[in-house]
Amino acid sequence: MTRTMRNTVAALSCLLFLLLWHSPAAGLQWNCETCKGITDRFAQKYAETEKGGYGGGNTDWEETYLKEYRRSSHWRRMKKDGTESEVRLLEIIEQLCVKDNHACYALVEEHEELLEEWWQKDESPDINLYKWFCIDHIKVCCPEGQWGPRCIDCPIGREKVCSDHGKCDGDGTREGTGACTCDKGYQGALCEQCTNDHYEEYKNTTHVSCKECNEACEECFGPEANECRKCRENHVLLEGSCEECHELCTGCTGLGPENCVKCKPPADMVDGTCIDCARACHGCTGPGPEHCKRCRMGFKKNKEEVCEDVDECKVMCRLQHEVCTNTIGSYECLCEEGYERNQRELCVMKIEDEDDTEGDSEVATEASKVRLDKKYKRPNKQPRKMLTGTQEAIRLVSIFFIVVLALVVALVEPILGAFVAVVGGVVWYFVMKTF
Numbered sequence: 001m002t003r004t005m006r007n008t009v010a011a012l013s014c015l016l017f018l019l020l021w022h023s024p025a026a027g028l029q030w031n032c033e034t035c036k037g038i039t040d041r042f043a044q045k046y047a048e049t050e051k052g053g054y055g056g057g058n059t060d061w062e063e064t065y066l067k068e069y070r071r072s073s074h075w076r077r078m079k080k081d082g083t084e085s086e087v088r089l090l091e092i093i094e095q096l097c098v099k100d101n102h103a104c105y106a107l108v109e110e111h112e113e114l115l116e117e118w119w120q121k122d123e124s125p126d127i128n129l130y131k132w133f134c135i136d137h138i139k140v141c142c143p144e145g146q147w148g149p150r151c152i153d154c155p156i157g158r159e160k161v162c163s164d165h166g167k168c169d170g171d172g173t174r175e176g177t178g179a180c181t182c183d184k185g186y187q188g189a190l191c192e193q194c195t196n197d198h199y200e201e202y203k204n205t206t207h208v209s210c211k212e213c214n215e216a217c218e219e220c221f222g223p224e225a226n227e228c229r230k231c232r233e234n235h236v237l238l239e240g241s242c243e244e245c246h247e248l249c250t251g252c253t254g255l256g257p258e259n260c261v262k263c264k265p266p267a268d269m270v271d272g273t274c275i276d277c278a279r280a281c282h283g284c285t286g287p288g289p290e291h292c293k294r295c296r297m298g299f300k301k302n303k304e305e306v307c308e309d310v311d312e313c314k315v316m317c318r319l320q321h322e323v324c325t326n327t328i329g330s331y332e333c334l335c336e337e338g339y340e341r342n343q344r345e346l347c348v349m350k351i352e353d354e355d356d357t358e359g360d361s362e363v364a365t366e367a368s369k370v371r372l373d374k375k376y377k378r379p380n381k382q383p384r385k386m387l388t389g390t391q392e393a394i395r396l397v398s399i400f401f402i403v404v405l406a407l408v409v410a411l412v413e414p415i416l417g418a419f420v421a422v423v424g425g426v427v428w429y430f431v432m433k434t435f
Contacts, residue, residue, distance in 0.1 A: 157190030166191035216242035280307035298329030321347035
């Protein structure tokens with residue numbers, strides 16, 4: 001391959017990348033949630049425009065002839081005395097999508113004619129717009145209790161979806177797996193069994209009810225502590241009932257600190273019994289700071305081998321205008337009265353705001369608001385326009401045609417082929433901007 005041919009192929013590759021990357025709508029998909037949001041907002045705006053004006057024009061005339069021009073093929077505008085008035089449907093459609101919801105804008109643009117068709121039926125959106133638009137025509141939703149591309153029935157247990165104790169994955173949409181996600185306390189494919197930490201309160205052909213076990217039980221067959229199959233952690237089974245271990249124990253064989261399997265810090269085992277050590281101790285041989293094995297941080301042993309608090313204020317908080325407060329086992333550095341800590345953790349003098357006149361205060365307040373508005377107010381950006389299915393097809397076919405034409409010409413004359421690719425790309429770009 002000659003150098004000229006390699007340059008031509010490189011130029012065509014760059015062109016192809018740019019053409020394919022250009023469209024922000026490529027691969028954009030909407031789902032049932034998007035469609036349902038549109039129909040819900042349609043019903044809301046329908047109610048809001050029921051008695052009020054909608055757009056500029058003679059609203060009394062619009063209300064009088066509303067039904068006539070809802071059924072007219074010229075649904076967008078009708079003329080009266082030489083002037084045009086925005087119709088109710090257009091007013092509603094323009095408010096169906098919130099800012100930056102590109103999937104919503106794309107769906108409305110793609111299926112605007114369906115909304116027009118439904119509008120001419122003269123029916124309330126609260127009655128059947130969702131079913132007519134999202135289920136029957138757009139086909140992104142299913143009736144309640146069905147899921148998946150073919151709207152298959154969700155699992156039924158006890159005559160209800162997921163036994164009425166769970167949710168069907170994808171319920172009401174064309175997505176999901178149809179599997180039940182059970183509520184707390186329920187399990188199984190149909191959510192009709194109790195989990196181990198719940199017991200079956202009652203069960204019949206149409207309903208099952210599971211209740212949580214006693215707090216002492218990990219598994220149970222009833223609500224009481226003597227109906228446990230297995231005790232919870234830090235409980236012991238005694239005479240058929242689960243009892244909680246002593247507060248100093250981590251695991252036990254019976255009640256009381258002498259039956260601990262292990263001691264819960266800061267307690268320590270002394271002669272087979274858990275002893276609550278003093279706060280100053282890190283391990284102990286008995287109660288009180290005089291029986292510490294060693295001292296905790298913030299304490300030290302004195303001449304009598306007793307752990308006592310260290311006064312950190314003798315060596316800490318030495319910065320200017322700092323005041324030290326000693327606490328048991330620790331300390332706290334504060335600023336002197338009239339001072340406050342800045343971003344560099346230094347104590348600096350507080351600067352009190354001077355009293356201004358009422359007029360100056362109002363001016364300052366307004367100026368502050370203006371500064372905040374400039375800083376935080378974002379421009380009201382219009383959402384990018386999404387390509388319809390037909391426009392997307394035209395885009396792809398035109399890309400293919402330009403690339404093939406440039407390659408054919410390049411086989412005969414490489415330089416001319418590169419020229420065709422560049423010119424074709426520029427022309428294509430400006431043509432696509434008109435969509």
